[in-house]
Amino acid sequence: MNKFITTILFLLIIFIQNGNPVVSNDGKISVKNLDETAKNLIANAVNLTVTNESSNSSKLPLIAEPPNGNGKQAEEKADSLAIFFILFIIVLAILLVHLLIKFQVRFMPESLAIVLLGGLIGFILSQTRWDWSEVEQFNPSIFFLVLLPPIIFESGYNLHKGNFFANIVPILLFSVVGTAISSFIMGFFLYIFGRLGIAYSLNAVESFAFGSMISAVDPVITLAIFQALKVEVQLYMLAFGESMLNDAVAIVLATTAQELSSPTIAQMSSLATLKFAFDRFLIMFFASAALGAAIGLVSALLFKHIDLRRTPSLELALLLMFAYLPYGFAESISLSGIMAILFCAIIMSQYTHLNISPITQITFQQTFRTISFVA
Structure with missing residues (x-):
């Protein structure tokens, strides 16, 4: 839904001008008019924001300031x-x-x-x-640092690993190669259309970054229909596995595209830039996955040799710390926290899960299901 709305807004900026046509008198599309279109839309958005703020200022304050002027209270x-x-x-x-x-x-x-x-x-x-x-x-940092990690961890921890790894090759092909191809195609046509004056002109990096963000599809309704129709497990797992990985792939691709805008890389040749982007994507994708898997294995060894089954509260607290560790560590060293926490969850569900008490197994699963739902 959010990707659809983003796409619609982008197309509005490209093709709509408030009261003035984008097409010139000779029937050709003018880049100048497109620039004016974007400026008018931005101005209208600013005016709308100012109008909205002025209308809000005319309303009564939700919390009245105390008579003593204590703003902190x-x-x-x-x-x-x-x-x-x-x-x-x-x-x-x-x-x-x-x-x-x-x-x-x-x-x-x-x-x-x-x-x-x-x-x-x-x-x-x-x-x-x-x-x-x-x-x-709402602060976006709250979403990325607090709400997003448990959602990704829960999807990996409660994954049906048998069917997932049985179809891991086609899932990786769809999620990695398929998303990359879709990103390149979307970015290429956005760039070409901008050069031809059909769409708003973006440089190659901006076109590829935007193409990456709208290429990852979240088939929630499709999966719901699959469940209702009780389709074959392999078909459902291909769609589910691809949807679980494509968001991480899209974010890695967009992050790689942003790095290409640095002055050092801008001086490279086209072939060298393409090689750098490919190498950076592979490093970020597989290094993040390896980091998450390593932290998951460390947690499995730790719970195997340190018996915390008599203190479930300490056991659960330590599990929660390991669940958040890979995300923060990966983001701090410019890797993908999503990929790290996803593969950490898969490893922990396979190995760490067997080394904890039965009551903590149930509590840990239900805790992350609850946090994921609330997030």
């Missing part, structure tokens, strides 16, 4: 209200998913229902007389 109240509001929405989302399961609503995926719930709540809040802007703010 008002900030603490705003943070407390934001936490309460987030928890309340999560409660509504859980109840909504429960109703979908109870009444067997198969035509609507859980993720789509939650998105619609969020849109409805946002619309209701926009119609009130209070200013909710402070509560609505």
Whole structure:
């Protein structure tokens, strides 16, 4: 859904001009008009933001500042209200998913229902007389450092490894080679169309980076249909395995493309640049996977030789630390944290899982399923 929206916005910037046609009088598409189109759209977006902020300023503050002027106290109240509001929405989302399961609503995926719930709540809040802007703010670092790692770890830890590794070759072909081919094709045509004046002009690095980000497809509805139709396990595993790896591949490709914009690499020849991009992708992909697998093996050896089964709380706490270690370490050394935590989860589910107590096995699995759902 988010990739679709990003694509639509990008195409709007390319092909739409507010009140002025992109096509010139002689019937040809003008790059100058396209530049003016982008400028007008950006100006309209800024004006819309200013208008929105001015409309918010006319609303009543959600948290009134104390008479003594203690702004810190008002900030603490705003943070407390934001936490309460987030928890309340999560409660509504859980109840909504429960109703979908109870009444067997198969035509609507859980993720789509939650998105619609969020849109409805946002619309209701926009119609009130209070200013909710402070509560609505979200720091992207929270998503990448707190919410994303448990989602990736849970998908790898609860993976059906037998069917996955039985089809590992076609899964890697689809996820790595297929996503790379799709990224190159999308980036190539974006670059060519920009040079021909058909689309907004982007350089080669920008075209490839954007093509990488929209090439990874998340087939949630397709997998839901496969489950309902009870298709062959191999077909389902190919689609599921590819969807699990393609996001990581797309992020690695986009990161590699960003590195190509450095002045040192810009002076290289086309062949040398292509070789650097290919080598960088291989290093980032396989080095991240090896790092995650190594940390997973270390955790397996540690739990094998240190018996924590009589203290499940310590056992669970140490497992949680190992689950987050590869992501932070990989990101700190410019590798892919997603690939590292994914392969760490696969190794831990295969080896570490056997060296912990039965109660911790169940608790650890359910804990990450819960965190992943909430995230």
